[in-house]
Amino acid sequence: MRDxxxxxxxxxxxxxxxxxxxxxxxxPLAGPAPRLYxxxxxxxxxxxxxxxxxxxxxxxxxxxxxxxxxxxTLAEFAIGFSYGALLEGFWNGQTIGKRLFHLRVxxxxxxPLRIEQAWVRNLMRVFDALPLAYLVAGISVxxxxxxxxxxxRVAGTLVVRExxxxxxxxxxxxxxxxxxxxxxxxxxxxxxxxATPDLASLIQDALRRRNELAPYARREIYRELAxxxxxxxxxxxxxxxxxxxxxxxxxxxxxxxxxEPFHLxx
Amino acid sequence: xxxxxxxxxxxxxxxxxxxxxxxALLESRPGRNxxxxxxxxxxxxxxxxAADLNRVTHGSLAPTxxxxxxxxxxxxxxxxxxxxxxxxxxxxxxxxxxxxxxxPEAFRRQSRFFALAVLITVLGCALGxxxxxxxxxxxxxxxxxxxLRNPSLRVxxxxxxxxxxxxxxxxxxxxxxxxxxxxxxxxxxxxxxxxTFGVGTALLLFENGLLLGAVAVxxxxxxxxxxxxxxxxxxxxxxxxxxxxxxxxxFYLAHLLLRRREDRDMRHSIGEWLxxxxxxxxxxxxxxxxxxxxSQHHAPVLPYRFKVxxxxxxxxxxxxxxxxxGRKETGAETSxxxxxxxx
Numbered sequence: 001m002r003d004x005x006x007x008x009x010x011x012x013x014x015x016x017x018x019x020x021x022x023x024x025x026x027x028p029l030a031g032p033a034p035r036l037y038x039x040x041x042x043x044x045x046x047x048x049x050x051x052x053x054x055x056x057x058x059x060x061x062x063x064x065x066x067x068x069x070x071x072x073t074l075a076e077f078a079i080g081f082s083y084g085a086l087l088e089g090f091w092n093g094q095t096i097g098k099r100l101f102h103l104r105v106x107x108x109x110x111x112p113l114r115i116e117q118a119w120v121r122n123l124m125r126v127f128d129a130l131p132l133a134y135l136v137a138g139i140s141v142x143x144x145x146x147x148x149x150x151x152x153r154v155a156g157t158l159v160v161r162e163x164x165x166x167x168x169x170x171x172x173x174x175x176x177x178x179x180x181x182x183x184x185x186x187x188x189x190x191x192x193x194x195a196t197p198d199l200a201s202l203i204q205d206a207l208r209r210r211n212e213l214a215p216y217a218r219r220e221i222y223r224e225l226a227x228x229x230x231x232x233x234x235x236x237x238x239x240x241x242x243x244x245x246x247x248x249x250x251x252x253x254x255x256x257x258x259x260e261p262f263h264l265x266x
Numbered sequence: 267x268x269x270x271x272x273x274x275x276x277x278x279x280x281x282x283x284x285x286x287x288x289x290a291l292l293e294s295r296p297g298r299n300x301x302x303x304x305x306x307x308x309x310x311x312x313x314x315x316a317a318d319l320n321r322v323t324h325g326s327l328a329p330t331x332x333x334x335x336x337x338x339x340x341x342x343x344x345x346x347x348x349x350x351x352x353x354x355x356x357x358x359x360x361x362x363x364x365x366x367x368x369x370p371e372a373f374r375r376q377s378r379f380f381a382l383a384v385l386i387t388v389l390g391c392a393l394g395x396x397x398x399x400x401x402x403x404x405x406x407x408x409x410x411x412x413x414l415r416n417p418s419l420r421v422x423x424x425x426x427x428x429x430x431x432x433x434x435x436x437x438x439x440x441x442x443x444x445x446x447x448x449x450x451x452x453x454x455x456x457x458x459x460x461x462t463f464g465v466g467t468a469l470l471l472f473e474n475g476l477l478l479g480a481v482a483v484x485x486x487x488x489x490x491x492x493x494x495x496x497x498x499x500x501x502x503x504x505x506x507x508x509x510x511x512x513x514x515x516x517f518y519l520a521h522l523l524l525r526r527r528e529d530r531d532m533r534h535s536i537g538e539w540l541x542x543x544x545x546x547x548x549x550x551x552x553x554x555x556x557x558x559x560x561s562q563h564h565a566p567v568l569p570y571r572f573k574v575x576x577x578x579x580x581x582x583x584x585x586x587x588x589x590x591x592g593r594k595e596t597g598a599e600t601s602x603x604x605x606x607x608x609x
Contacts, residue, residue: 019343023316024323025336066436073443077450110340111348116537123543126451127458150461154519156532163337201329 015146015158017110027110029147030103030159032138038097039134045096046083050076081122089118102162108146117155124151180244181252184236188256191234199233200257203250210247222246229253275331278318282338285311289341312342367592369545372538373511374589376518383513386468390475395483408480417485421493424564442558449505449550453512457543460519467516474509496570499577501557507584508546508553515542549584556580 013029054072061068087095093105093113105121107113128137128149137149146158181188206213206221213221226246230236241249288308292300300308319335373380397404452470459466485494522535560568560576 025339066439069440070443077447111344116540119540120536124458126454
């Protein structure tokens with residue numbers, strides 16, 4: 001189990017940064033969907049801004065419509081290209097859309113991005129947007145291990161999710177009063193000793209994302225995880241297993257792994 | 267070593283909160299300047315929190331705590347290892363004006379990629395010109411637009427001013443903006459297509475050359491050589507070199523991508539690409555204004571010789587600017603930049 005962990009792939013893509021002091025920390029990467037939503041919001045903001053400006057220009061240049069068209073065409077072009085570059089460059093990697101969707105552009109070394117990088121990744125949109133609706137960017141993000149579109153690859157940047165800086169205490173496995181696994185202390189000890197941190201995190205993650213998973217996918221994932229724990233890690237008696245759903249099995253297992261006072265080898 | 271997680275959290279939490287407060291204070295300051303005491307404190311708290319993270323990472327079953335510490339260490343790491351440009355640096359006019367000298371310097375440093383762009387465009391021109399010259403059937407393929415196929419009709423329209431609106435200056439202003447934005451977009455695409463390892467850039471330049479060669483030969487064949495020169499040169503003197511510079515930027519980008527494994531810090535080299543883009547965008551603004559306000563006026567309003575002279579003068583000035591403005595690279599500097607690139 002410790003050497004081979006079948007199916008233990010990370011549930012979310014992460015960037016692992018190694019600092020010069022040898023400390024490793026992980027940053028969760030943003031998937032294509034929130035990035036698309038943020039971009040749509042930013043596009044709406046730009047369009048609204050340009051249209052608002054258009055009305056203003058229409059009144060100011062009422063007697064010289066040609067110059068009005070010139071002003072609005074140039075302004076639309078300049079705003080379209082510089083909105084992302086300026087905001088990301090001066091607002092620590094965030095546009096309004098990215099801020100609302102808790103995303104941030106950073107340098108791929110884990111440091112804040114520089115202004116030049118913000119410009120490069122935004123100018124490269126002319127390629128990423130090809131042939132329509134950012135198809136090239138989408139393919140690039142899905143094929144990149146760190147979810148970079150071509151603009152990010154060239155600029156050396158990536159988009160991360162901003163996780164909240166709080167320790168959550170209201171986990172479901174912390175709320176249940178009775179855990180049927182605790183009736184089998186010998187098996188519980190075996191479970192605690194055999195479960196690696198990665199496996200424990202995987203189960204915890206699967207439970208946390210309960211409502212994000214489609215019912216069928218949730219049933220399958222929980223069934224596979226419970227079966228894996230039961231067959232490879234710690235075999236609880238059949239009479240107990242028969243009355244537990246796969247989800248309850250995982251909740252009990254997580255309760256055992258995370259909530260009881262525990263002493264760990266470091 | 268046995269880790270009692272609850273005790274560990276209780277003991278270390280004040281320190282983590284201290285680091286959180288210090289980071290919040292720094293992030294709220296516009297310049298994010300650190301006093302010596304704060305810098306020392308940040309360094310110390312960062313090192314201690316990083317050590318705490320190491321303890322939690324190895325063997326512990328505390329993913330939420332680990333995530334919290336990772337986030338804290340990531341923020342402190344960013345503050346310690348990233349030097350932000352100060353406000354004064356950002357808004358210094360001299361810094362922004364430096365672009366006018368930095369652009370030709372970058373152009374000269376990467377001149378071999380410009381030569382490649384010229385070569386591909388010339389090949390396209392030659393093929394387009396030869397095709398129109400020796401194979402009349404190719405005209406329909408190479409010059410699909412009617413105004414390109416029938417120079418006499420176009421020259422007649424232009425000279426009579428049939429394409430003009432009542433208020434010519436107004437129309438020219440709107441037209442110039444259209445030209446500027448369209449040309450910059452095309453040039454930017456040529457430069458960005460460097461990510462296809464230069465193949466897309468080369469194809470775009472070749473196609474551009476093909477069209478240029480075909481038009482030039484078609485108009486000259488039908489006796490409108492002076493017209494087409496006077497028509498295209500005043501804006502083409504800036505527009506064509508800027509497309510070539512876009513090709514130069516594209517090939518430079520391809521070069522950076524090809525040797526990315528050797529050049530770990532590609533992020534520094536990419537500034538050169540940005541400089542070329544900024545320079546060609548300035549050139550295209552001028553080209554757009556000239557095309558809308560000057561090139562579209564023909565004899566007798568503007569004599570063709572005068573227009574050609576203006577175009578040639580622009581070309582000479584541009585050549586002087588690109589070849590001479592900015593710092594001269596001495597032999598030592600050149601070898602230094604070469605060794606820097608190959609590091």
